[in-house]
Amino acid sequence: MSSETKHKLVIRNLREADLPALEWDGEYRHFKRLYRQMYEQMRRGRRLMLIAEFDDDIIGQAFIQFFIHRDELEKPIIPGYLHAVRVKPPFRNRGIGTQMIRIAEQVMAHKGMNCSVIAVEIDNLAALRLYERLGYERFAEDDGAWSYVDHRGERRFVSQPAHLLKKHL
Numbered sequence: 662m663s664s665e666t667k668h669k670l671v672i673r674n675l676r677e678a679d680l681p682a683l684e685w686d687g688e689y690r691h692f693k694r695l696y697r698q699m700y701e702q703m704r705r706g707r708r709l710m711l712i713a714e715f716d717d718d719i720i721g722q723a724f725i726q727f728f729i730h731r732d733e734l735e736k737p738i739i740p741g742y743l744h745a746v747r748v749k750p751p752f753r754n755r756g757i758g759t760q761m762i763r764i765a766e767q768v769m770a771h772k773g774m775n776c777s778v779i780a781v782e783i784d785n786l787a788a789l790r791l792y793e794r795l796g797y798e799r800f801a802e803d804d805g806a807w808s809y810v811d812h813r814g815e816r817r818f819v820s821q822p823a824h825l826l827k828k829h830l
Contacts, residue, residue, distance in 0.1 A: 668716055670757065672764055675700065675710035675722075682712075682719040685749065693812040699724060709768055713748065713757050721748040723761040727772055733801040734827065740776040741769035746788070762795055770830040777830055780805065780823040789824065797826035 675683075680700060684690045702708045706727075713721030726742040734740055743765050748758045766777050780803055781788045805821035 670760075671714045672711055672721075672761055673714065675703070675712050679712060679719060683722060685747075691811040691817065692809070694814075695809045702726075709765070711761055711765060711768075713752075713761055715752065720752045721757050721761055722746070723758075723765050725765050725769060727769070728774065729778065731778060731801075731825070733825070734776065734778070738776045738827075738829075739774050740778045740827070741772070741774040743769075743777050743779045746779070758791060759795065762792075766828070766830055775830050777828045779826050781826065783822045783824060789826075792826050795828070797828045799824050800827050801825040 677700060680693075680696055683696045684693060699708060699710060703710050708727060709725045711723045711725070712719050722745055723743060724745040726744065729740050729742040731740060743762065746758060746761065748761075769777055777797075779792055779797060781792060782805070801824075803823045803825050805819070805823045808816055808818045811817050
């Protein structure tokens with residue numbers, strides 16, 4: 662019998678106990694309240710938060726907001742919005758992001774959406790290449806202006822200019 666441990670990747674729905682792990686050892690602590698709000702929306706069926714877990718450590722995430730509205734999309738498109746797709750650096754380029762995106766697309770299609778929309782920051786060329794390789798096409802630009810309340814209760818304003826991409830499901 663070998664004492665070698667088998668490593669296992671699991672992609673699953675986020676559980677409430679997983680919320681602190683989304684802070685990624687403090688790097689995303691400022692999103693603590695936002696993660697809690699998204700979790701509550703998930704409980705009400707308005708979104709889904711997927712995580713990638715490797716040997717009991719959360720190493721990736723992909724969130725889906727169901728049924729968004731974008732004026733740039735022609736009818737009869739029913740889009741879902743895929744966002745916050747992240748994989749921790751030591752685990753990148755192993756297909757984990759691709760697996761999470763494919764599962765997210767299956768979930769959206771099952772829920773009746775016929776299009777997946779994703780935003781990618783203008784300078785994030787690696788993510789842009791991944792999304793385009795998976796069949797996403799650019800359809801608009803977005804100023805990426807949004808705000809949230811951080812873990813200290815302070816309103817933060819963000820500007821992340823982005824390409825908007827879509828994929829028919």
